[in-house]
Amino acid sequence: MQISGISITGSLFLIIGIIMYKGLPYISWEMISQSPKGGFYIGKGGGIFNAILGSLYLAGLSTVLATLIGIPIALYLNMYIKQGSFLEKSSKLLFDVLFGIPSIVYGAIAFSIMVWLGIRASLLGGVITITLLTIPIVVRTIDELLLTVPVDLKNVTKSLGATTWETAKVLIKYIKPGIFTAILLAFGRAIGDVAGVLLTTGFSDNLPKYIDEPAATLPLAIFFQLSSPIPEVQGRAYASALVLTLIILIIVICTHILASKQKKHKI
Amino acid sequence: MHAHSSIETKETQNIILPSTPHMQIKDLNVYIEGTHILKNINLDIPNNSITSIIGPSGCGKTTLLKTLNRLMDDSKEVKVTGSVLVNGEDIYAKDAEVTHIRKKMGLLSQRPFPLPMSIFDNIAYGPKIHGERNKKVLEQIVETQLRNVGLWEEVKDRLDSSATGLSIGQQQRLCLARGLAVQPEIILGDESTSALDPISTQTIENLLIDLKKDYTIVLVTHILRQARRVSDYILFVYNGKAVEFGKTEDVLINPKNPITQQYVKGFIS
Numbered sequence: 001m002q003i004s005g006i007s008i009t010g011s012l013f014l015i016i017g018i019i020m021y022k023g024l025p026y027i028s029w030e031m032i033s034q035s036p037k038g039g040f041y042i043g044k045g046g047g048i049f050n051a052i053l054g055s056l057y058l059a060g061l062s063t064v065l066a067t068l069i070g071i072p073i074a075l076y077l078n079m080y081i082k083q084g085s086f087l088e089k090s091s092k093l094l095f096d097v098l099f100g101i102p103s104i105v106y107g108a109i110a111f112s113i114m115v116w117l118g119i120r121a122s123l124l125g126g127v128i129t130i131t132l133l134t135i136p137i138v139v140r141t142i143d144e145l146l147l148t149v150p151v152d153l154k155n156v157t158k159s160l161g162a163t164t165w166e167t168a169k170v171l172i173k174y175i176k177p178g179i180f181t182a183i184l185l186a187f188g189r190a191i192g193d194v195a196g197v198l199l200t201t202g203f204s205d206n207l208p209k210y211i212d213e214p215a216a217t218l219p220l221a222i223f224f225q226l227s228s229p230i231p232e233v234q235g236r237a238y239a240s241a242l243v244l245t246l247i248i249l250i251i252v253i254c255t256h257i258l259a260s261k262q263k264k265h266k267i
Numbered sequence: 268m269h270a271h272s273s274i275e276t277k278e279t280q281n282i283i284l285p286s287t288p289h290m291q292i293k294d295l296n297v298y299i300e301g302t303h304i305l306k307n308i309n310l311d312i313p314n315n316s317i318t319s320i321i322g323p324s325g326c327g328k329t330t331l332l333k334t335l336n337r338l339m340d341d342s343k344e345v346k347v348t349g350s351v352l353v354n355g356e357d358i359y360a361k362d363a364e365v366t367h368i369r370k371k372m373g374l375l376s377q378r379p380f381p382l383p384m385s386i387f388d389n390i391a392y393g394p395k396i397h398g399e400r401n402k403k404v405l406e407q408i409v410e411t412q413l414r415n416v417g418l419w420e421e422v423k424d425r426l427d428s429s430a431t432g433l434s435i436g437q438q439q440r441l442c443l444a445r446g447l448a449v450q451p452e453i454i455l456g457d458e459s460t461s462a463l464d465p466i467s468t469q470t471i472e473n474l475l476i477d478l479k480k481d482y483t484i485v486l487v488t489h490i491l492r493q494a495r496r497v498s499d500y501i502l503f504v505y506n507g508k509a510v511e512f513g514k515t516e517d518v519l520i521n522p523k524n525p526i527t528q529q530y531v532k533g534f535i536s
């Protein structure tokens with residue numbers, strides 16, 4: 001127990017330590033606030049602001065969409081179809097499978113849908129892909145949360161004459177702190193994914209302005225910089241990784257603060 | 268065993284009640300995951316009185332109570348046959364509206380379960396979902412019902428704070444008030460005092476005795492002394508069967524059925 005605890009915390013600090021050690025020397029205000037200038041990837045000036053913004057847009061939009069689609073699905077599976085039925089069991093199994101499919105497969109599927117619809121590699125394409133990728137995360141997490149709701153609570157609202165939807169609203173309230181965790185998981189997966197965006201989002205040195213244009217993302221920027229033989233550029237890859245880690249850290253902290261404020265009425 | 272209970276089932280039907288039955292249970296059978304849990308229950312529940320359902324644990328008391336509120340049949344693999352009439356209307360009829368049926372009955376469960384909201388909203392929740400929007404009216408309902416359960420003086424200064432901050436006894440009274448706020452006709456209680464201290468238990472018991480002038484009350488309990496204290500009628504359930512029904516003193520002092528005799532004497536528990 002202790003050993004596993006130490007090794008988990010230890011490897012976490014090791015990862016962050018390596019990123020800081022390798023990345024900190026290369027981090028600068030210019031790097032965070034500017035788009036790449038010509039030749040950025042061979043060691044010239046500019047920064048990764050385009051990728052930061054692109055990733056925030058992509059992950060933000062996808063997470064919002066996945067939450068808006070995923071929560072009703074989870075509620076439907078738990079409250080509107082008879083529990084224990086074939087439909088319920090097979091749907092939940094389906095989402096388990098979807099949860100486990102690697103993101104490159106989502107990328108490939110979304111890519112073929114985009115070809116069919118005539119959408120080119122763009123922020124929109126990325127949002128579609130990452131939304132598909134994160135819906136199962138939201139559904140499965142919310143589903144688990146709903147299973148923890150005491151039967152008595154459902155019986156309370158029902159016996160007051162509440163409809164299924166009115167009961168569902170109370171359950172949402174009850175699991176609210178957990179919903180933040182679900183959103184966080186989805187966001188973390190969304191902002192860190194490479195394979196899903198590789199084919200569908202493209203890359204651009206410009207700031208993302210339009211949803212139907214290619215957009216840069218942080219994971220891809222890191223990938224490109226790491227593949228460079230120039231030490232300077234490789235260093236910047238670690239600096240970019242540090243920025244990505246910081247963004248996730250900020251989101252985690254904000255989520256915790258929001259979640260603890262919501263705990264007020266929790267039983 | 269089988270012969271016994273079929274005789275008893277007949278007898279239960281023949282008891283002449285002083286008042287008209289509010290609820291009538293007819294040939295009720297409940298199966299959970301294929302197991303026969305409630306076996307051919309027939310019972311008339313008189314109005315404006317307290318009927319206690321007693322019996323050893325696992326005999327089907329909770330199941331019977333939840334069947335009266337249609338809370339059983341939406342959980343998985345539950346089959347209910349027979350009928351339950353409320354004011355002569357079958358709540359298991361095809362066209363029966365479940366939310367409407369449940370609104371007629373307040374449920375007080377084993378442990379208090381406040382909704383995850385403020386004290387005020389806990390009481391106002393029921394009236395709100397049934398369409399009451401007027402803030403003045405809601406305030407009136409909240410005050411009336413909190414007074415009804417003797418909680419008003421204790422909580423009137425903290426209506427906006429979370430209901431979970433109340434003591435268990437206060438919470439259970441809050442839950443009773445919450446149920447009363449939707450103006451039910453029937454109160455169902457499932458061992459509603461088992462989590463409470465003796466004083467809170469007494470408060471709830473006295474409240475229920477008070478309320479029976481306006482409501483029909485059905486209580487599940489496994490405490491014989493409680494059944495004796497509060498109830499007008501007692502139904503003894505054993506192994507999913509309605510073994511004996513009658514006036515409290517008849518069932519507890521002069522039970523007809525040998526199994527009831529054994530239970531009342533404390534040989535079965």
Ligand SMILES: Nc1ncnc2c1ncn2[C@@H]1O[C@H](COP(=O)(O)OP(=O)(O)O)[C@@H](O)[C@H]1O
Nearest residue numbers: 299300304322323324325326327328329330331
């Ligand atoms: N959800 C369920 N699944 C399977 N069996 C159940 C379920 N609920 C109740 N039972 C069974 O039904 C019987 C009656 O239970 P219950 O009505 O809770 O008894 P009591 O309230 O008298 O203690 C028990 O044998 C119990 O195991």
Ligand SMILES: [Mg+2]
Nearest residue numbers: 328329330457
């Ligand atoms: Mg019980």
